[in-house]
Amino acid sequence: MAKGSAGRDKAVSDQYEDFPYPPRNPEDERDRLITGSPSHLDEVNHYIFAGQRDFSKPFRALVAGGGTGDALIMLAQQLADRGEAGHVTYLDVSQASRSVAEARAASRGLTNIEFLTGSLLDLPNMGPEPFDYIDCCGVLHHLENPEEGLAALDAVLVDDGGMGLMLYATLGRTGVYHVQNALKILVGDEPQKNQVPLAKKFVAGLPKTNWLNRNPFVGDHKMGEDAAFFDLLLHPRDRSYLVPEVIDLLSSSRMSLVTFLEPVKYDPAVFLKDKDLIKRLKKLSDIDKATLAENITGSLKTHLFYAQKSSSSKTIAKIGPEMVPVLKDGNPAETLANAFKGKKKFAVTFDGEKIEFDLPERISEIIGLCDGQRSLRDMQKMLDLNWEGMRSAFAPIFKLLNGWNILWLKDGAKK
Ligand SMILES: C[S@@+](CC[C@H](N)C(=O)[O-])C[C@H]1O[C@@H](n2cnc3c(N)ncnc32)[C@H](O)[C@@H]1O
Structure with missing residues (x-):
């Protein structure tokens, strides 16, 4: 039997041949599309491309360590729904996992996918055209050297592209x-x-x-x-990360954090009750705040986050008149508007902890107008406000619902 890191590499490959992960039945594709974070196209657009990306134009995504295909199928389907220019490459060491992912893609009739079998560590030698976006979830923490894995991904990412990653949280x-x-x-x-x-x-x-x-x-x-x-x-090799360790890993490839998801879980102000303690948050960096929140709740099992090259010129989407608020699927505007109507506070449960949030004024009315098409300018006219009035009404609503990761922004002129 192979010893040391080669032995552990083999044990990891053997595991995913015997136990493709996550377990999925390709037949289920007829009834539902699994969506989630990271890699939902509207979420990627918001966090990585300032909401400005037009997905009807060429777009290349890589799902590294794609397993049985959850992110692959979501990305490929969402790209196919917006035109024919989007393409996804799937890569995994496990042939058994690839077979499940291929059957799922076939069941949906998706033709915008290239399937590859191999290690993500070999990506730079495979010489692919660089990718605009890379999804790599639940994979780097199973490598002997996660830094090497991230460097291999970074080597095949375009300068202004980004990654959606998941690492275990300690x-x-x-x-x-x-x-x-x-x-x-x-x-x-x-x-x-x-x-x-x-x-x-x-x-x-x-x-x-x-x-x-x-x-x-x-x-x-x-x-x-x-x-x-x-x-x-029984995993032959896995490790977990604390917030500062995530940042160190990113720094090893000169990459920076864009955001953790859901942002609210990394905001200590949500979990502190005492005014004197809350005041002390002002002087903390975002990373210290996230570290503090992680230590307060103790419940984070995974870190889901977006990252980009530190040199990237792209930012998170910002509020502006031409931006269109987009609600995450599963959160219909009418249902939310009714749930908020007439209320000053609203409770949400995160990891079993019920948290009460103050609701901004006009939240019910404004969320009721979010149909994924209307821009903030359109809403401004409907509400008979000037732009400053619209901005100040929308900003706290956006802060709250983006914190829960159910509201993103995109440029209305792009597909
Ligand atoms: C826990 S699964 C995650 C699957 C998928 N990313 C998801 O989140 O549903 C880890 C996957 O990484 C793959 N994997 C492990 N080491 C790899 C490597 N060096 N290169 C490519 N894939 C790898 C495994 O075969 C397995 O399918």
Whole structure:
């Protein structure tokens, strides 16, 4: 058996041949499209391309370590819905995962995808035309050297492009590594498939004091799926990150954070109650604020974030008269407008913690006008306001709902 990092590389590849992740049935594509963060096209446009990208023009995306295809299918479908110029490349070491992703794409009749089998570490040598956007979720933390992985991705990204990434977060995974370490000692010498039944018996017998049992945020091992159980508790190689470690990883490739998602989860002002403590936030950097929030809640299991080259000239989309507010799918304007109507406060639950937010004035009326087509200028006219009045009414609404990551901006002139 191969030893050291080569042995661990092989163990990771073997895992995803035996347990393609996440488990998906291609037949389900007939009934639903899985959407989410990162890589929703409107979200990418907002955070990476200042809301200015026209997706009817050539656009090249890469899904690195694409697994069974969730991000691939979402991106390819959303690009196909906007024209014929968008193209997605899928890359994974696992042939079994690729087969599931291919079947899902075929079931949707998607023809804008190129499938590749191989390691993302080899991307610079593959000599692809550079990509405008790269999705790499749940992959870098399984590499022997995540910095090397990020550098390989950075090498094939256009200068003003961006990445949507997901890395495990340390605090919300408390207990996972205790059980992983215990299982390595107890059943790690067994072939991977034989480890599962033994590990299930081990987990079932853990005492109440065990940190995994005491962690209410982790539940993938209870889903009844061997792939999810293995990925969480028997992974041959995984590590997790605290906020400053995410920033260090990005810096190693001269990349910068654009935003964590959802932004509100990284805002300590939301979780502090005392005015004197809240005042002290003013002098903190954004990274210190995010670090503080992570340590206050202790519930973050993953860090989802957008990043770009530190030299990029692109910014997050900004409020302006020609910008169109776009509500994330699943949040119909009418439903939100009704939910906010006549209320001064609104409670939302994040990771089991109920948080009350002050609702800005006119939120119900203004959100009711957001149909994904109307610009802020259109709304200004409908509300009989001047631009300054419209801007000051919309800014706090945008801050609140963008913080929940359900409201983005795009330039109305672009497709
Ligand atoms: C946890 S899964 C995540 C799949 C997908 N990105 C998602 O979020 O649904 C990790 C994937 O990374 C792939 N992978 C691991 N190491 C890789 C490498 N060096 N190059 C490309 N893919 C890799 C695995 O085969 C597996 O499909």
